[in-house]
């Protein structure tokens with residue numbers, strides 16, 4: 001530990017700042033512009049550097065870590081290709097509001113703009129996908145810039161921040177000074193909700209006959225689950241959640257309705273359609289949630305709380321906007337709403353009848369191995385207490401339907417950008433942050449190949465993740481749309497012929513691997529995998545090839561109009 | 574509807590680019606944008622002219638506010654303000670038209686900034702509407718080149 005007033009070089013300042021930001025892990029990959037940093041790193045013991053195998057992997061790991069812990073994830077990559085490889089991961093963190101600080105090396109200041117070897121204008125490239133970014137022009141600015149970056153990444157609506165550090169800055173020296181406070185005049189997020197607005201909301205809710213809570217990831221990043229639970233239960237209000245909001249309210253509570261939207265539960269979507277007051281908290285009315293906007297919550301007075309004012313009145317005109325932190329909002333709302341609650345029995349009975357009309361079910365009789373079964377079984381064996389990471393596709397939607405999330409920070413998935421290849425590295429990152437709960441990955445056979453190299457990282461660091469490959473030999477989600485809306489032309493989605501033998505692939509990486517192709521072997525494999533903690537374990541679940549995720553709202557449709565079964569029942573499965 | 578938005582920003586490299594990138598990424602209309610230092614050298618003032626309905630303009634303002642380098646955003650449209658634009662224009666100069674041209678320059682309270690045998694360069698300052706009219710009126714005389722500054726605007730004093 002160095003102290004303020006000492007003369008340090010840029011690389012030493014870099015680590016000293018990370019130390020003061022309580023950084024535990026850096027996900028990184030070295031290169032020419034970072035040689036000095038890696039030289040300094042060689043003797044550092046208190047900050048752990050995780051060597052990835054692709055810089056995209058580093059960004060998703062950092063995000064997985066951030067989502068599991070709430071602390072910003074840290075990435076360190078070299079200039080040029082190292083930097084451009086982070087673009088997808090940064091965009092992903094931006095869309096899902098995950099706190100992250102990405103450090104990129106840059107060519108020496110004197111060469112910037114000259115098309116120097118491994119030069120890329122990463123500040124220019126990432127401007128539209130970062131919350132903010134910086135190019136450090138003087139070693140004296142480095143400490144303050146790092147301080148600002150961490151502050152911005154985790155305050156207000158979280159997001160990724162990038163710092164570009166030219167090589168000469170990392171070599172130059174100056175007197176180290178750690179700024180205890182940070183002041184950014186253009187950044188003053190509204191945390192405290194306007195009490196008059198909250199009173200109005202409470203007034204509306206008190207008189208509501210059919211109120212509904214619509215909860216997004218903002219409740220989780222604000223650590224407001226406790227407030228939500230108290231409020232919903234005290235007021236007897238059912239809770240529907242977005243993909244990122246799952247776990248904010250315990251999925252096994254009778255008031256939990258699971259997810260809403262395109263692959264949400266039938267009863268959630270009917271409830272949105274019928275509610276008289278909709279209370280949206282930390283959610284942004286994404287098109288995958290609302291479907292056709294004109295028919296979304298047509299009878300409801302809409303109350304919308306979000307920390308980002310740009311989310312309010314963006315996709316839908318709301319009746320009562322309340323900008324501020326979700327925790328503050330829910331705590332005040334509880335205080336302002338009278339304890340004597342309107343009788344809501346008939347509303348809850350309506351919801352129950354929709355639940356019974358179209359429950360989430362799958363065929364358990366025919367002996368085929370289905371994804372739904374695998375996820376259901378994992379949910380049971382882990383009692384809904386695991387941290388579940390997914391990739392993108394059918395398996396992701398089934399996870400939202402069949403895993404009963406009981407705790408916040410339990411689903412880590414790419415919702416906004418929908419990035420295939422996110423899952424495996426994100427699971428590794430999450431496992432660095434979490435040790436008291438198992439970390440489980442559900443990935444598709446398409447998506448796993450997009451960052452398969454990171455199995456090396458998991459093996460090397462003995463990261464005890466469960467890699468559950470949902471192997472349906474198809475780009476399943478695309479195939480589903482082809483079947484439903486594109487004349488069953490399975491154009492370039494059949495991976496059956498070309499997929500590798502995944503068990504052998506995993507074993508070549510020296511990862512424990514198991515094959516499961518029946519419900520019985522799947523159940524046993526899950527048990528075995530959950531009991532194994534010496535490192536990663538890979539299970540290749542050979543599931544049914546042409547299964548469908550239902551219910552489903554066709555693109556652009558009203559969310560109350562759900563497709564419940566195959567259009568052509570004769571489709572070969 | 575036309576809106577004039579005045580934005581105080583950090584005087585740093587890349588700030589103009591951040592604003593322009595945000596407009597294009599969000600599909601907002603950007604009719605003109607001008608930027609210059611203020612009385613405080615650390616702060617620049619941007620004047621943005623955009624055409625948008627009320628719902629979009631409120632998003633524009635919120636998105637501008639969301640940029641970290643933005644210090645203050647004001648929609649001047651509905652407040653007392655002064656708006657000016659500078660036009661520099663070079664025209665053909667012929668013996669026969671010379672007289673008329675000079676008269677028109679007077680009408681528009683313009684100034685001659687350069688004059689050569691066959692061409693004349695003038696400057697005109699006024700509201701963007703006045704600049705439009707100026708250009709229309711001079712068109713028949715043969716405009717060789719013109720440059721407009723884009724609007725700058727400010728609150729009227731108390």
Ligand SMILES: Cc1ncc(C[n+]2csc(CCOP(=O)(O)OP(=O)(O)O)c2C)c(N)n1
Pocket residue numbers: 391392393394395396418419420421443444445446447448470472474475476477478
């Ligand atoms: C990087 C990227 N490329 C393409 C897509 C489009 N896409 C969405 S889901 C999907 C299929 C995913 O297949 P798989 O990983 O096997 O999962 P499954 O749907 O079969 O569960 C594709 C190609 C995407 N989301 N991300």
Ligand SMILES: [Mg+2]
Pocket residue numbers: 393444445446470471472473474475476
């Ligand atoms: Mg698949």
